[in-house]
Amino acid sequence: MQAFPYRSAGELVRFENVGLRYGVGAETLTDVSFSIEPQSFQFLTGASGTGKTTLLRLIMQALKPTRGTVVLFGQDTSLLEKDGLTALRRRMGIVFQDFRLLDHLTTYENVALPLKVQGRDEVTYRAEVTELLSWVGLGDLIHAKPPVLSGGEKQRASIARALVAQPELLLADEPTGNVDPSLARRLLRLFVEMNRSGTAILIATHDLGLMDQIEGARRLVLADRRLYAEASDV
Amino acid sequence: MSENRFVQPVFYGRLRRLLPLFRRDPLVAADQVTDRALITVVAILTFLAAITAGAAQFAVGTAMHWRVMMASELTVQLKPQGARSIDADIVRVSDILRGTPGITTVKTLSRDESAKLLEPWIGSASSLESLPIPRLITVRIDTDQPPDLVALRKAISDAVPAASLDDHRTWTKKLGRLSDIFLTSAAIALVLVIVATGLTIVFATRGAMAGNREIIEVLHFIGADDRYIAAQFQSHFAVLGVRGGLIGGGAALLLILALKIGSAASLTVDFSGSVSPGLLDWATVLVTFAVIVLVGLVAGVASRITVYRTIGRLS
Numbered sequence: 001m002q003a004f005p006y007r008s009a010g011e012l013v014r015f016e017n018v019g020l021r022y023g024v025g026a027e028t029l030t031d032v033s034f035s036i037e038p039q040s041f042q043f044l045t046g047a048s049g050t051g052k053t054t055l056l057r058l059i060m061q062a063l064k065p066t067r068g069t070v071v072l073f074g075q076d077t078s079l080l081e082k083d084g085l086t087a088l089r090r091r092m093g094i095v096f097q098d099f100r101l102l103d104h105l106t107t108y109e110n111v112a113l114p115l116k117v118q119g120r121d122e123v124t125y126r127a128e129v130t131e132l133l134s135w136v137g138l139g140d141l142i143h144a145k146p147p148v149l150s151g152g153e154k155q156r157a158s159i160a161r162a163l164v165a166q167p168e169l170l171l172a173d174e175p176t177g178n179v180d181p182s183l184a185r186r187l188l189r190l191f192v193e194m195n196r197s198g199t200a201i202l203i204a205t206h207d208l209g210l211m212d213q214i215e216g217a218r219r220l221v222l223a224d225r226r227l228y229a230e231a232s233d234v
Numbered sequence: 235m236s237e238n239r240f241v242q243p244v245f246y247g248r249l250r251r252l253l254p255l256f257r258r259d260p261l262v263a264a265d266q267v268t269d270r271a272l273i274t275v276v277a278i279l280t281f282l283a284a285i286t287a288g289a290a291q292f293a294v295g296t297a298m299h300w301r302v303m304m305a306s307e308l309t310v311q312l313k314p315q316g317a318r319s320i321d322a323d324i325v326r327v328s329d330i331l332r333g334t335p336g337i338t339t340v341k342t343l344s345r346d347e348s349a350k351l352l353e354p355w356i357g358s359a360s361s362l363e364s365l366p367i368p369r370l371i372t373v374r375i376d377t378d379q380p381p382d383l384v385a386l387r388k389a390i391s392d393a394v395p396a397a398s399l400d401d402h403r404t405w406t407k408k409l410g411r412l413s414d415i416f417l418t419s420a421a422i423a424l425v426l427v428i429v430a431t432g433l434t435i436v437f438a439t440r441g442a443m444a445g446n447r448e449i450i451e452v453l454h455f456i457g458a459d460d461r462y463i464a465a466q467f468q469s470h471f472a473v474l475g476v477r478g479g480l481i482g483g484g485a486a487l488l489l490i491l492a493l494k495i496g497s498a499a500s501l502t503v504d505f506s507g508s509v510s511p512g513l514l515d516w517a518t519v520l521v522t523f524a525v526i527v528l529v530g531l532v533a534g535v536a537s538r539i540t541v542y543r544t545i546g547r548l549s
Binding site: 102104 | 261263448449451452453454455456457458459460462
């Protein structure tokens with residue numbers, strides 16, 4: 001295992017010596033440097049509590065680093081205004097560990113939300129949202145609201161919401177954590193399909209079996225507050 | 235999907251399938267209890283504000299009407315004096331009055347009519363027979379071309395030293411002060427009620443946004459900007475405020491219209507006993523309507539300011 005080497009050109013994400021500290025204690029993440037290339041596929045793994053979700057939150061700009069530089073889509077995030085941040089987030093899709101679906105909206109409305117907030121007319125996306133819902137196996141549940149969906153259905157709705165705007169980068173936090181192995185394999189196939197169509201994927205998981213299913217995928221390992229690369233074939 | 239998840243009537247199921255495709259879905263989850271409470275509070279506040287404004291408009295209108303009535307009337311008082319004949323003095327003064335330009339009507343109150351005016355204070359007319367009761371002449375003037383009161387007063391006192399001319403100036407001043415007090419009190423009450431309405435909207439908006447913090451966070455992550463999120467909350471609460479305003483203001487308007495219809499004959503009798511409908515006039519209705527519009531504006535502005543401030547804090 002070696003510290004992940006720094007690369008500079010064409011990345012979607014670049015971290016340079018990033019450190020994060022909550023309050024006045026020791027750093028949760030120390031000297032994290034890595035990059036994510038377009039159309040790449042990588043797993044972010046590590047034992048529970050090593051900072052996988054924290055690292056994802058740094059990428060999605062829910063957290064600001066205590067030190068170091070985070071560059072997203074070629075832009076230094078420390079210099080970003082709010083409008084610039086919104087524009088960057090529209091290039092990412094996020095699958096939350098706890099789904100974060102809006103309970104008062106239907107599955108269709110939840111999945112269409114990223115397009116709706118961009119101000120697109122519903123006529124322009126109705127067909128593609130419906131098709132995507134069928135693709136993730138929720139074609140019969142477009143009018144159902146999250147409280148009546150099972151864990152796996154919520155997970156698929158959450159993934160569909162992350163994919164609907166065809167993001168350049170997809171961040172998924174334990175996307176198979178709430179589903180049985182067969183459904184996990186099915187969901188993983190969704191990510192592979194998306195990757196083939198051009199989306200870079202970063203999946204945070206501690207499921208070794210899941211990672212073994214994707215040959216050649218890079219593994220970013222968090223341990224002792226640092227990030228290491230186990231393999232980097234992609 | 236299991237079959238028993240949605241047990242709905244067939245037509246409802248069809249409607250549900252169509253609705254998501256054609257309706258605009260609010261991103262702010264409607265909280266039935268909070269929303270109803272907010273509408274009720276705003277409705278009550280608007281009702282009070284509208285009634286206060288309407289009542290003030292009525293009171294000021296009435297006072298102004300009375301002032302005009304009083305300003306268009308003069309009273310000449312003749313006190314009995316020694317051996318002089320009061321009836322002859324009345325004729326003398328009446329002649330002077332009738333010959334003065336700007337005077338339209340001269341009416342002499344008989345001894346009985348004068349005694350009747352004193353009845354509430356010193357008893358029945360029969361017991362007044364032995365008393366020297368002053369006599370009154372009421373004069374109506376042309377307010378567009380009023381008579382020269384200084385010259386008239388001098389002419390009357392030269393002819394009849396015991397006669398005095400009262401132009402009601404003291405009373406019109408008092409009425410003016412009274413209407414100013416009405417107006418000031420109503421304005422203060424109105425401002426307080428409007429501020430209370432604004433604060434109610436502010437607190438409701440802030441509370442709802444804190445309760446929807448997670449939704450706001452999700453919206454940010456999926457690419458919504460502050461303007462979009464603010465518009466969702468702002469329109470939600472502005473609409474609630476306007477609905478409350480319309481309900482409360484509408485109730486106040488109905489009450490005022492009912493009073494206008496029911497009280498035209500009983501509330502608007504002037505000093506001369508003639509009925510002058512219109513004191514509770516359309517201006518009162520307009521003022522009440524203006525309060526409803528004002529509440530709507532306050533609701534919109536209050537929710538907008540609160541939403542932007544709160545979003546700044548939450549994000």
